[in-house]
Amino acid sequence: MDRNTQWRFIDQTTLGPTFNALQSFAIDDSLCTTVGNEDSISTIRTWVHHNTIVLGIQDSRLPHVQDGVSYLQEQGYDVIVRNSGGLAVVLDDEILNISLIVKDEKKFSINDGYDLMVQFIQEMLSSYKVTIEAKEIVGSYCPGSYDLSIGGKKFAGISQRRIRGGVAVQIYLCAAGSGAIRAETIKHFYNYAVQDKPTKFAYPIIKKETMASLSELLGEQLSIQTLMLKLLTTFKNRGASLHPDQLTSQEIELYQHNYERIIERNKKALNE
Known part of the structure; x- marks a missing residue:
């Protein structure tokens, strides 16, 4: 994210409970295409979803996944399966999601994508004078080597999607609420979805004390x-220009195609 660069800014944080997380993944795929084709400049998209559990593909293959999904639905959550990497995470109205969408250059490695987001968040939160580490937090949900933590407690996770010449680096930031309660929800999901049966992957053994919100x-x-104000301030401090925007007619057409595809894939993943 060099200085003096131009970025599109698509803010979808206030669309409300009817804005479905599957729509977000379809939107990012569409933006990857236009950024990859150079029909669009690099784009930052911010988004919020209400009471949603996003499962990974591996989660959807657990021996009793339907029991796990039923449990989550009884708790009032919408359940979807994501099309990028990772395992189950919680989204709600106190979690900010950010997508940085850039052109996929040969020299831009997967680690470069993660590093781009880590550096951006560290700058965003620099006024708090705390050390933000990027390392795996064992015991958290969706653990990965780019978990963001303060004092060993995870508050954010990063995933990445590369498609049609574009890269979407996505992060969820727990602004407020209880990290422990969110962790317990995912822990119960795994208990219901596994039921001591053998699994094809090592799902996380979740410890609620490993997770917290930034407020905590x-x-x-x-x-x-x-957080939105800090995001905008960070761009200003970098000398970058943000251009508030919405999807173009080309992107809306791509989105409709991608959304239908993602809905079908999601139904298959959950055997609906």
Whole structure:
């Protein structure tokens, strides 16, 4: 994210409970295509979903996944399967999601994509004078080598999607609420979905004390709006220009095609 660069800014944080997470994945795929084709400049998209559990493909293959899904639905969650890497995560109205969508250059490795997001979040939160580490937090849900943590407690996770010449680096940031309660929800999902049966992958053994929200970690109530202001300030401090925008007619057409495809894939993944 060099200085003096131009970025499109698509803000979808206030679309409300009817905005489905499957729509987000279809939107990012569409933006990857136009950025990859150079029909669009690099794009930052912000988004919020209400009471949603996003499962990974591997989660959907657990021996009793339907029991796990039923449990989550009884708790009031919508359940979907993501098309990027990773395992189960919680999304709700106190979690900010950010997608950085850039052209996939040969020299731009997978680690470069993760590093881009890590550096951006560290700058976003630099005023708090805390050390933000990027390393796997064992015991968290969806553990990975680019978990973001403060004092050993995870508050964010990063995933990446590369498609049609574009790269979408996506992060969820837990602004407020209880990290432990979110962790317990996913722990119960795995209990129902596995039921001591053998599995084809090592699912995480979740410990609720490994996760927290930024509000809990910083001792200050943070909102989605707080983080959005910090995001905008970070771009300004870098000398980058943000251009508020919405999907073009070309992107809407791509989105409709991608959304239908993702809905079908999701139904198959959950055997609906």
